[in-house]
Amino acid sequence: MGDGERAWSVLKSQLSPSRTYANLFDAHPPFQIDGNFGAAAGICEMLAHSRRGEIRLLPALSRALSTGRVSGLRLRGGIELDMEWSEGNVQRARLKSTREQTVLIRSNAGMQKVALRAGDWTTVI
Secondary structure: OOOHHHHHHHHHHHOOOOOEOOOOOEOOOOOOHHHHHHHHHHHHHHHEEEEOOEEEEOOOOOHHHOOEEEEEEEEOOOEEEEEEEEOOEEEEEEEEEOOOEEEEEEEOOEEEEEEEOEOOEEEOO
């Protein structure tokens, strides 16, 4: 974590034609679903790393992905994330939780504790 260029290099290698078919299935014989899930999980972890009570936004963002957005990303703790970023910095982020909880958000904007209410969107940046 924290090395976006290395994460991008590994992801590009995983998605190369010799390792991933055009339908995005893992090309390793015999077929193994863990390769497919692992690549998708890697992308998610580049964008948001979550553990109990803490969320890091853009912890391993590559310059190749310096601008973008994601919506509906599921995080640990029953949390959903919508986020937009530009030039590697979070521009907007909002969270929705399945239950009341307080989480620590870490991003380029700093750290903040945020109280989430069940079922409500909360803008954090």
